[in-house]
Structure formats: structure tokens, C-alpha cells
Amino acid sequence: MSARFIAEVSSNHHRDLERCLAFIDTAAAIGCAAVKFQLFRVERLFAPEILARSAAHRARADWELPVAFLPALAERCRARRVEFACTPFDLEAVGQLADHVDFYKIASYELLWDALLLACAATGKPVVLSTGMATLDEVVRAVGVLRAGGCAQPTLLHCVSGYPTPADECNLAAIATLREACGCAVGWSDHSVDAAVIARAVLRWGAELVEFHLDLDGHGEEYAAGHCWLPAAIGAQIAELARGERADGDGRKEPVRCELADRNWRADPLDGLRPLRAIRADWQPQP
Numbered sequence: 001m002s003a004r005f006i007a008e009v010s011s012n013h014h015r016d017l018e019r020c021l022a023f024i025d026t027a028a029a030i031g032c033a034a035v036k037f038q039l040f041r042v043e044r045l046f047a048p049e050i051l052a053r054s055a056a057h058r059a060r061a062d063w064e065l066p067v068a069f070l071p072a073l074a075e076r077c078r079a080r081r082v083e084f085a086c087t088p089f090d091l092e093a094v095g096q097l098a099d100h101v102d103f104y105k106i107a108s109y110e111l112l113w114d115a116l117l118l119a120c121a122a123t124g125k126p127v128v129l130s131t132g133m134a135t136l137d138e139v140v141r142a143v144g145v146l147r148a149g150g151c152a153q154p155t156l157l158h159c160v161s162g163y164p165t166p167a168d169e170c171n172l173a174a175i176a177t178l179r180e181a182c183g184c185a186v187g188w189s190d191h192s193v194d195a196a197v198i199a200r201a202v203l204r205w206g207a208e209l210v211e212f213h214l215d216l217d218g219h220g221e222e223y224a225a226g227h228c229w230l231p232a233a234i235g236a237q238i239a240e241l242a243r244g245e246r247a248d249g250d251g252r253k254e255p256v257r258c259e260l261a262d263r264n265w266r267a268d269p270l271d272g273l274r275p276l277r278a279i280r281a282d283w284q285p286q287p
Contacts, residue, residue, distance in 0.1 A: 002245060003187070003202040004033035005238055006085065006105075006128075006211040011038065011063035012220025012228065020069055021076050022216060028080035030235030031242065035082055036105055036211070037065050037073065039097060040089035063221055067096055074100040085128070094119040101125065105211075108132030108161050108189075114145050121149030128209065129154055130189050132161030136181055143182045156182060157211055159189035164227040167194050175205040187211065191227040195237045202241060 007027035013020045020037070027035045042061045043051065051058050070086075077084035083102040088094045089110065097104065103126035110116050111134050120127050127146055131139050139156065146154045158175045170192055179186045187209030188201035201207040213228040222228055249256075255263060265275040275283065 003207055003210050003241065005031065005234075006034040006036050006209060007032045007214040007234075008036045008211055009038075010213050010220075010222050010228075011060075012213075012215045012222055013037070013065065014221070015062070015064065015066060017066075017069050017072060019216070020065075020073055023214065024073065024076045024080055024082065026216060026231050027214065028082045030231055031238040032082055034085050034102070035073075035077060036085040036087065038087045038089065038107075039065055039067070039070075039093040040087075041093075044090040044092075070097065070100045077102075088116070088120065091115060091119050094123065098123050098125070103128060106130065108134065108159050111138060111142050117142060117145045118149040121146045121151035121154075124150065127151045127154045128157060128187075128211075130157045130159040130211075131178065132159035132189070136177065139178060140181055143184060153184065155185045155187065155209060157187045157189040157209060158207075160191060163191055163225050164193055165191040167192055167197050170197050170201075172197070172201050172205050175201065175207055179206075185209070190229075193227060193229055193233075195233075195240075198237055199241065203244075 007023065009020070009023045013023065024035050041064060042058065045060075046057050074084045084100060085103050085105050086097050086101050087105045087107050088097055089107070094104070094116070104120040104123070105128045106117060106120060108130040111129065111131065129142060129146065134142075143154055143156070156178050158172070158178055160170055162169065172188065175186050175188060178184065185208045188198070188205075188207040189211040190198055190201075191213070198210055198212075201210065212234055213222065214234065215223040215228040215230060218230065220228060264279050267274050268277045270277065
């Protein structure tokens with residue numbers, strides 16, 4: 001398929017290894033190319049002034065992915081033939097992921113943090129960068145940082161960091177803007193949960209990657225916010241795009257198998273009547 005799909009598990013895993021593995025199995029079954037997790041520690045994600053005042057932010061510690069899960073997740077991804085990706089939210093996490101991930105994903109909220117961009121680039125692994133909330137100048141600068149750090153060909157995801165994102169605010173045309181300005185492969189990070197938006201991103205704007213938030217059963221921590229897909233719905237969307245792609249063909253203009261039998265039934269150039277004169281005398285109706 002021209003667009004590769006990345007299933008974002010985010011914080012829907014309940015810190016349960018078996019549930020994490022089920023996400024990988026499900027993503028592979030519905031046609032995803034990669035599964036992405038997040039590796040953060042709340043005390044390194046938010047400033048202490050925020051944590052001191054906000055119980056809600058402190059409670060996000062319950063969403064942390066255990067580092068001990070990483071080898072098992074990477075192994076299951078290899079077994080299911082999907083790539084394993086993860087978003088590091090601090091510099092230590094970059095190193096913790098290095099032996100396990102196929103690529104790094106940098107979140108929109110960290111786009112301004114040069115040290116993180118450089119640390120990911122320095123690993124030599126591919127880097128995907130989300131661009132929600134950013135201006136074009138900010139994205140161009142971040143791409144420059146990644147390239148200077150050793151990531152010659154980062155992939156960008158146009159993203160709208162609204163959860164969920166209304167269709168009329170998706171601004172999919174920015175995919176082309178980013179591609180032209182940065183010379184990068186560009187995709188779409190979906191928060192719309194709208195099949196028409198994903199189809200438009202791929203078919204009209206050439207999104208090469210599509211990242212989406214996945215939940216298994218509607219019981220994930222983030223599902224109630226309204227930006228997560230369930231497997232049946234996103235699986236149908238991936239299958240529909242793959243089915244449509246099969247219609248592209250090879251571009252040669254010549255009769256295809258299903259129309260060969262009708263070629264002789266075209267109007268004869270001498271009298272304009274069907275079928276061609278060459279088969280009229282011997283033709284018999286089928287019983």
C-alpha cells in the first residue's frame with residue numbers, strides 16, 4: 001500500500017504486558033506497518049511547579065510504560081512482522097529504546113527541544129517528527145536540527161494537536177506545504193477519527209505514513225477523549241484503501257482480461273453496426 005499505517009497505543013495499555021502484546025497482534029492483523037508506544041516518566045515530563053499543583057498530572061504516572069516491557073514488545077513486533085517504534089520524552093528514554101526500536105517518533109510537544117532531536121538523530125535510526133501546533137518556520141528549523149545531528153531524511157507528520165480534531169480544521173493541504181518546504185517524506189497523524197479525512201490525506205495529498213490512536217475495546221485511558229479508533233473501524237479503512245490501490249494497474253492502455261470478449265462486438269468501421277463484420281456470418285446465440 002502506498003501509505004503505511006502506524007498504530008499509536010499511547011496510554012491505552014493499562015501497564016499490562018498482555019494487553020500491550022494484544023495491541024501488536026491486533027495492529028498486525030488489521031494491516032499496520034508499525035506499532036508505536038510512548039516512554040515517559042511524569043517527573044521528567046512536567047515541570048515540578050505543575051506537578052505540585054495538579055493531581056491530574058501526577059496521576060499520569062499510572063500511564064507510564066514499564067521499561068522492562070521493551071524487549072518483549074520488540075520481539076512480538078518482529079514475530080508479527082511489524083516495526084516497533086516508540087516516542088521518548090526525555091534523554092534517558094532515547095538510550096533505553098536504542099536497542100529495541102526500528103525508528104523513533106518525536107511528539108509535537110517536543111518539537112522545540114533540540115537536545116531530544118539531536119539525541120534521536122545521533123542513534124542513526126530513522127526519526128519521524130509530528131508537527132502539531134508548529135509554524136512552518138519551527139518545522140523547518142527542527143528538520144535542520146535533525147539533519148545536523150545525523151538524520152539526513154527525517155519523516156514529518158502533519159498533525160493537529162486537537163483531541164479530537166474537527167474535519168474542517170485538519171488543514172490537509174499543509175502536507176504539500178511541508179513536503180515542498182522541507183524536502184521530506186510527509187504523512188498525517190490522525191486525531192479526527194474520520195475515514196473521509198484519512199482517505200483524503202492519502203489519496204489527494206499523498207500522505208506516506210498515517211499514524212492513528214488505537215484502542216482495543218473502548219476501555220483505554222484515552223478512548224473517552226474521542227480521538228482513538230477501534231480495530232474494526234480502522235481495519236476497514238486500511239482494507240478499503242488497499243482495495244482501491246489494486247485498481248491502479250500498470251498504466252498501459254490496452255484491453256484487460258474482463259473486456260476481451262467484447263472487442264469483436266464494437267461497431268464495424270464500414271457500416272457502424274455491431275459486431276465486427278468478421279464474426280457476423282458465423283455468430284450463433286448461446287443456448
